[in-house]
Amino acid sequence: MAAKFLGWDRITLVLICTRNPLNIGAAARAMSNFGFRDLRVVNPYQVAFREARSAVGATPLLRTAREYDNIAEALADCSLVVGTTAARNRKLGHKLRGLREGARLIRKRLPAGRVAILFGSEKRGLSNDDISYCHWLLRIPTREEHPSMNLAQAVAVCLYELSRETSIAWKAEKAAATAAALDRLATILLETLQTSGYATTAASKTLDHRVRKLIRRTALSDEDAQLWSGMLRQMLWKMRSRDQS
Amino acid sequence: MAAKFLGWDRITLVLICTRNPLNIGAAARAMSNFGFRDLRVVNPYQVAFREARSAVGATPLLRTAREYDNIAEALADCSLVVGTTAARNRKLGHKLRGLREGARLIRKRLPAGRVAILFGSEKRGLSNDDISYCHWLLRIPTREEHPSMNLAQAVAVCLYELSRETSIAWKAEKAAATAAALDRLATILLETLQTSGYATTAASKTLDHRVRKLIRRTALSDEDAQLWSGMLRQMLWKMRSRDQS
Numbered sequence: 001m002a003a004k005f006l007g008w009d010r011i012t013l014v015l016i017c018t019r020n021p022l023n024i025g026a027a028a029r030a031m032s033n034f035g036f037r038d039l040r041v042v043n044p045y046q047v048a049f050r051e052a053r054s055a056v057g058a059t060p061l062l063r064t065a066r067e068y069d070n071i072a073e074a075l076a077d078c079s080l081v082v083g084t085t086a087a088r089n090r091k092l093g094h095k096l097r098g099l100r101e102g103a104r105l106i107r108k109r110l111p112a113g114r115v116a117i118l119f120g121s122e123k124r125g126l127s128n129d130d131i132s133y134c135h136w137l138l139r140i141p142t143r144e145e146h147p148s149m150n151l152a153q154a155v156a157v158c159l160y161e162l163s164r165e166t167s168i169a170w171k172a173e174k175a176a177a178t179a180a181a182l183d184r185l186a187t188i189l190l191e192t193l194q195t196s197g198y199a200t201t202a203a204s205k206t207l208d209h210r211v212r213k214l215i216r217r218t219a220l221s222d223e224d225a226q227l228w229s230g231m232l233r234q235m236l237w238k239m240r241s242r243d244q245s
Numbered sequence: 246m247a248a249k250f251l252g253w254d255r256i257t258l259v260l261i262c263t264r265n266p267l268n269i270g271a272a273a274r275a276m277s278n279f280g281f282r283d284l285r286v287v288n289p290y291q292v293a294f295r296e297a298r299s300a301v302g303a304t305p306l307l308r309t310a311r312e313y314d315n316i317a318e319a320l321a322d323c324s325l326v327v328g329t330t331a332a333r334n335r336k337l338g339h340k341l342r343g344l345r346e347g348a349r350l351i352r353k354r355l356p357a358g359r360v361a362i363l364f365g366s367e368k369r370g371l372s373n374d375d376i377s378y379c380h381w382l383l384r385i386p387t388r389e390e391h392p393s394m395n396l397a398q399a400v401a402v403c404l405y406e407l408s409r410e411t412s413i414a415w416k417a418e419k420a421a422a423t424a425a426a427l428d429r430l431a432t433i434l435l436e437t438l439q440t441s442g443y444a445t446t447a448a449s450k451t452l453d454h455r456v457r458k459l460i461r462r463t464a465l466s467d468e469d470a471q472l473w474s475g476m477l478r479q480m481l482w483k484m485r486s487r488d489q490s
Contacts, residue, residue, distance in 0.1 A: 022267070026395050026397075026398060029391075029394070029395055029398075030394070030395070030398055032388070032391045033385075033387040033388060033391055033392070033393075033394050033398075034387060034388065035388045059391070100409065140278075140405065141408075141409070142278040142279060143277070143278060143279065143280045146274075146277045146278055146304070147278070148278075149274070149275070149278050149401070150271050150274055150275070150397070150401070152271075152395070152397070152398060153271060153274070153275050153278075153397060153398055153400075153401035154401075155398075156394070156395070156398035156399075156401055156402050157401050157402055157405045160385065160402045160405070160406075161405075163386075164345065164386070189476075192476075192480060193476055193479070193480075195483070196476075196479045196480040196482075196483040197479060197483055198475075198476055198479040198480070214469060214472060214473075217465075217466070217469060218463040218464065218465060218469065220462075220463060221462070224459060224462060224463065227459060228459075230443075231434075231437075231438060231441075231443055234438070234441045234442060234443040235437060235438075235441040235443070235480050235484065237441075238440070238441040238442055238484050239480065239483050239484055
């Protein structure tokens with residue numbers, strides 16, 4: 001599992017002029033969740049950065065975050081700089097890419113050098129000056145009527161998309177019931193239905209089919225087929241013991 | 246663009262025992278960003294819910310969020326219930342799916358009925374009781390060393406993944422059983438088991454959970470849930486009529 005994340009060391013998250021300490025903390029937490037390590041903050045609101053660092057539960061990653069006075073310094077060792085934006089049409093001569101396509105391109109570029117992903121302040125996003133440092137812009141596909149995301153949530157979504165390579169299915173699949181187990185279940189169910197008076201003997205052939213189909217529609221595991229059989233057997237026993245008494 | 250989101254009306258986000266008003270607000274904001282509309286809160290920390298609703302910039306969606314005292318009521322009209330978890334190995338007999346695969350399955354199920362996605366409290370996540378209402382569990386693929394995400398960020402990532410594919414195949418599927426129909430079935434099955442002597446009253450709480458889970462594992466259509474309920478009711482009647490005679 002760890003191997004999956006090794007390449008992410010080449011990705012740098014840059015928060016510019018962030019004002020809310022909770023957002024800085026949450027960005028760091030998301031980085032830690034998805035296996036990223038290099039966080040840089042440019043001109044943070046000083047109180048916010050101090051608060052975020054000293055917060056209970058602050059990630060170790062936040063304590064190693066580097067602070068810069070200007071964006072040029074923060075990006076000095078990066079060979080690809082990608083800005084994030086909620087705007088659909090920015091006339092800045094920058095190419096705008098959707099997150100999915102953008103993430104793919106970023107992953108492709110990792111062997112070539114460090115990639116920086118920039119997030120602007122909560123209120124104004126990236127300034128034109130910030131954007132002038134970017135190679136292209138990235139946009140999370142949000143709804144036209146309400147495009148602007150919460151900063152910490154936007155960070156999490158970007159990192160999620162960047163870190164996904166393949167779907168990991170954590171299935172612990174249970175063995176499906178065999179046809180034999182289903183037949184046993186059908187038989188006991190049918191018997192229970194007849195004993196209970198639900199089924200009249202006249203309609204039994206049709207019911208036989210209906211019960212068999214019903215049981216097959218329910219996609220039972222082997223364990224569950226046995227569980228149902230056991231429950232029905234008990235009911236059958238109860239009904240019969242009353243009949244004899 | 247608007248057409249893209251029509252199907253998302255069938256998805257319900259359920260926040261259970263959320264304590265932080267910022268998380269409720271941010272969850273609502275992410276829903277609005279990605280085009281979802283139906284938010285339900287179960288047993289929220291009252292102060293948190295009031296604060297979140299009255300916060301400056303609260304989304305209209307938050308003002309229409311419905312509040313419930315218990316999870317069963319909140320899920321009554323839902324035919325698929327998916328719980329979210331950070332745990333990699335939960336021994337609860339529930340299938341655990343990665344977000345990508347899970348989102349695909351959820352989209353597939355939308356034509357059959359309403360789908361609820363459950364998020365537990367910030368500290369403890371979903372309780373075992375909450376989970377017993379789920380058909381399966383969803384997990385965002387985070388790093389083993391730091392799997393637990395911030396609640397609002399987890400919500401955003403899930404909604405992003407859900408909304409990323411726009412093609413929903415509106416096949417004329419059979420309506421899936423609603424949570425209310427499954428609850429009725431669970432109740433009658435439980436009663437039948439107790440009457441038959443399969444269940445002793447001592448073990449009833451555990452059995453209650455087991456029966457609820459068993460029924461949710463079987464992916465019943467609304468029609469089949471009614472069929473099973475009818476059959477069990479007949480057996481129950483038979484057992485009881487014998488007792489009285």
